[in-house]
Amino acid sequence: MIPDRVRVLGKVFTIRYMTWIEADDTHGMMTMDNAAIRITNGLDMDIERDALLHEVIHVVDESLKLKMTEEQVHALACGLFAVLKENPEFVTYLVRQGT
Numbered sequence: 001m002i003p004d005r006v007r008v009l010g011k012v013f014t015i016r017y018m019t020w021i022e023a024d025d026t027h028g029m030m031t032m033d034n035a036a037i038r039i040t041n042g043l044d045m046d047i048e049r050d051a052l053l054h055e056v057i058h059v060v061d062e063s064l065k066l067k068m069t070e071e072q073v074h075a076l077a078c079g080l081f082a083v084l085k086e087n088p089e090f091v092t093y094l095v096r097q098g099t
Contacts, residue, residue: 002039002048008059015052019040027051030058046085053077 005014023029030050031035037055039048048080054077060087063067068076084091 002052003099006037006052006056008056009063011035011059011063013056013059015039028055030055032062034057047083050077050081053081060077 002015004016006047007013013030014073015037016039018029018038020040020042022038026040027043027047028037028039031043034069037052037059041089043051054073057068057073057077057080060066061073
């Protein structure tokens with residue numbers, strides 16, 4: 001199940017599913033104005049996770065004014081998702097609290 005929110009650089013974004021009709025041929029979208037991420041309902045689990053990471057990268061990009069292209073966001077999301085999925089012990093290490 002997709003989480004209902006994600007904190008990105010101190011700002012909480014709500015996460016909701018959208019229908020295929022609302023999606024307009026995309027897997028996800030984000031809006032900075034209302035701090036929302038929407039992911040198309042019914043996607044394969046890996047595609048859904050990749051889409052969510054993709055939208056989070058868009059939030060980081062907009063927040064830090066990096067001016068990444070869509071192709072750069074896509075490539076970074078694909079690469080990071082692969083690293084995170086293939087290395088769960090690395091993810092555990094990154095999020096571990098304390099020293």
